[in-house]
Amino acid sequence: MTRTEFGQAVRRWRDRVSPATVGLPGGGRRRAAGLRREELALLAGISADYITRLEQGRAVSPSAQVVEALARALRLSADERSYLFRMAGLEPPGPEMVPGFITPSVQRLLDRLAGTPVGVYDAAWTLLLANPMYAALMGDPSGWRGDDRNGVWRNFVGPGGRVRHTPEARRAFEAALVADLRATAGRYPADQQVGRLIARLRASSDRFAELWDSGIVGRHEAARKTIEHPQVGPVTLDCDVLSVAGGDLRIMVYTAEPGTDDAERLALLAVLGTQTLLG
Incomplete structure (x- = not known):
């Protein structure tokens, strides 16, 4: 992947998830209808700073655990999850691996x-x-x-x-x-x-x-x-x-x-x- 493709995908999907969809309050002034980085960090169990670096292309090669957590927090479909894994340079987990995907x-x-x-x-x-x-x-x-x-x-x-x-x-x-x-x-x-x-x-x-x-x-x-x-x-x-x-x-x-x-x-x-x- 390029240094920005993974981050662009995360940012694009973050923007489409409303706080109400994931059980978070949606009050306050927002520049976009989607999740803030801090909210995605809370849902995924990842630091907001790391998500910022991923989105800006300053962090590359996220682990499979990080990709899985992001896919889950962003409510990705099976195809979108597979795409995110490949953008991270990883093979999506196959049937021989313990599943960690919540549809x-x-x-x-x-x-x-x-x-x-x-x-x-x-x-x-x-x-x-x-x-x-x-x-x-x-x-x-x-x-x-x-x-x-x-x-x-x-x-x-x-x-x-x-x-x-x-x-x-x-x-x-x-x-x-x-x-x-x-x-x-x-x-x-x-x-x-x-x-x-x-x-x-x-x-x-x-x-x-x-x-x-x-x-x-x-x-x-x-x-x-x-x-x-x-x-x-x-x-x-x-x-x-x-x-x-x-x-x-x-x-x-x-x-x-x-x-x-x-x-x-x-x-x-x-x-x-x-x-x-x-x-």
């Missing part, structure tokens, strides 16, 4: 769940998208980078999360995560990123290595979970994991039983967002 139709479905905590993961349990309610419930993931965005890594090596487990439930949850990741590795044996993730997990966590060597295979299924929220207290919710046919995505949806204290706490979170309660 516009699935994105529209997610937009209709704005009042429900929803996180979208790929088949290796790397977080692709978290809506504001999910961030409010589970903690803001916008600053997570690299392995920190992977749910298996966070639970075995990283800081974990807000879900409260009994020791027995914790063991079952860990076994389910490892079994699910093993099944994914079997479906995508040529995906080197999955192989490297597994190697890092085995080297960093004795518990993961023990479970991996046991050979378990399975799937992480729906469950009832209690989330220890720092402001509203414990919230017990149903967590359903929905699969997208053809995309191998996991859509994690948290809901409360109507009329319960948990439903009231979830409604309070919708008002609070990710802000901190003032005492």
Whole structure:
């Protein structure tokens, strides 16, 4: 590609995406109807400075992860996504790779769940998208980078999360995560990123290595979970994991039983967002 073709494509597609389309407020004076660089940066998890350098041709050779994040944030079609990869000098991910593409139709479905905590993961349990309610419930993931965005890594090596487990439930949850990741590795044996993730997990966590060597295979299924929220207290919710046919995505949806204290706490979170309660 030339130094500007990739940036021109990003700028062109940024201009056509209205803030309302991606759930952002559209107030204030705007020179164009599309997204500001800062808004695209927020959606893609990339610094605004880097997007500026990409658009101006001062940064070249973006990684596949950056291209995928931009394609997702810009709501590109499959053909547009492939074009963006090629403009970056990369081959679009093939069927042998873990899919990370959220189609516009699935994105529209997610937009209709704005009042429900929803996180979208790929088949290796790397977080692709978290809506504001999910961030409010589970903690803001916008600053997570690299392995920190992977749910298996966070639970075995990283800081974990807000879900409260009994020791027995914790063991079952860990076994389910490892079994699910093993099944994914079997479906995508040529995906080197999955192989490297597994190697890092085995080297960093004795518990993961023990479970991996046991050979378990399975799937992480729906469950009832209690989330220890720092402001509203414990919230017990149903967590359903929905699969997208053809995309191998996991859509994690948290809901409360109507009329319960948990439903009231979830409604309070919708008002609070990710802000901190003032005492």
